[in-house]
Amino acid sequence: MNTKLLEAFRIIMQTGTVAGAAEALGRSQSAVSRMLDRLEEELQIKLFDRRKGRVLPTPEAHALIEDVERAFISLNDLGTRAKQVREGHESNLTIAVLPALGIQFVPRVMGRFSRQNPEIGVTSHVLTSQSVEQWVARHQVELGLAETPFRRSGFETWAFIDEPYVLAVHADHRLAQLDLVKIGDLRNEKLIQWTNIVAARRLLDELFQHAGVSVKSTIETSMSSAMIAMVRENLGVALIDPISAVLTRDPQVVIRRFEANVPCRIARMMPKQGYQREVVNMFLACAEQERDALLALRDW
CATH class of the missing domain: 3.40.190.10 (Periplasmic binding protein-like II)
Known part of the structure; x- marks a missing residue:
């Protein structure tokens, strides 16, 4: 695959226009358009709709750009690595x-x-x-x-x-008075949930379903640091990893053990x-x- 063609595609996606890509690449607009045509021919994928001089990315282009960006990150890392070796920082x-x-x-x-x-x-x-x-x-x-x-x-x-998740609660929350929080204590509580990309989410869903405990989950995040900030704002309670729990230095957030062993x-x-x-x-x-x-x- 010709990296120059991929670079042209990448810059068109970044700038939104052939003219912008041509300026960034130091080429004519017609040359960039030909590069785009060649790339579409090689990939056998239509990447853009041409409308009145504009190029609109297709869903296929949006699906491809993430992989292209990763490839260029790797190429940049290779250049950095070569420089490190040259300079003795291998x-x-x-x-x-x-x-x-x-x-x-x-x-x-x-x-x-x-x-x-x-x-x-x-x-x-x-x-x-x-x-x-x-x-x-x-x-x-x-x-x-x-x-x-x-x-x-x-x-x-x-x-x-390999340690259990623990519960983060606001210092004024009723659960802060407990040393050990049981699953039934969370019934109808506002629980800040992990998004579906986090393995703990599936474990928690199965746990609550098996115990017949219903929680209110209207807020989701994929980051424990965000969960802690949300607990501080009293948006709910959250099950977080033990390392983040130890590093919590907020007087408004307290950590409690959770009876159900949800492994991190x-x-x-x-x-x-x-x-x-x-x-x-x-x-x-x-x-x-x-x-x-x-x-x-x-x-x-």
Whole structure:
């Protein structure tokens, strides 16, 4: 596949016009139009509707652009990697992590790691667990941290966190008076739910259905940090991962144990058939130390 044709498609999607793409590429509009025609012919997909000098992306174009963007990210990463090798920084590490760990936990790990290895750079991509799977399987990163279960192959996994979810409630909420919250205590409560892309959502739905407990779920999110902020605003209660719970430093949010054992399972992942560099093990050691130090602070 000719990358110049893909680049033309990508820039047309970004600018919205052939004229804008032509200016960005330093080519004539007719040349860009011919590139677009060639790409459609190669892919056998109609990418744009032409109407009175305008190009309107088809649904197929919208479906394709995400993969094209990822491909260009990989190419850019390759250029960065080559520069690192030229400059003697080949030990730099690239990782991908789910948001529950990427917002607060991984920066703490990076701090611990950088204090021990100031000459080694780390790039952290915060992605959904599904995207972390994909990036690790495609060798786009050397290390991933994501929620199980996984749907893909092409990587090896080891358990990193296997602890129960805990309940975050507003300090003024009636449940804050309890040390242990039972599933029946949540009957008719406003529960801030995970979106369907989070494995815990399915577990919770099955749990409440089996127990015959109805909750009010009008708010959903895929990030534990957002859940905590919503609890602070008294929008409901939320089941969050234990690492985010320990890192919660908000006096308006308290953490309580939940009687039903809803497991938070996060695994570390590395590509198969790849050379595992020592820098990966060094970073993992820091991650495990930080994990253990935080979990030791649990007061619920």
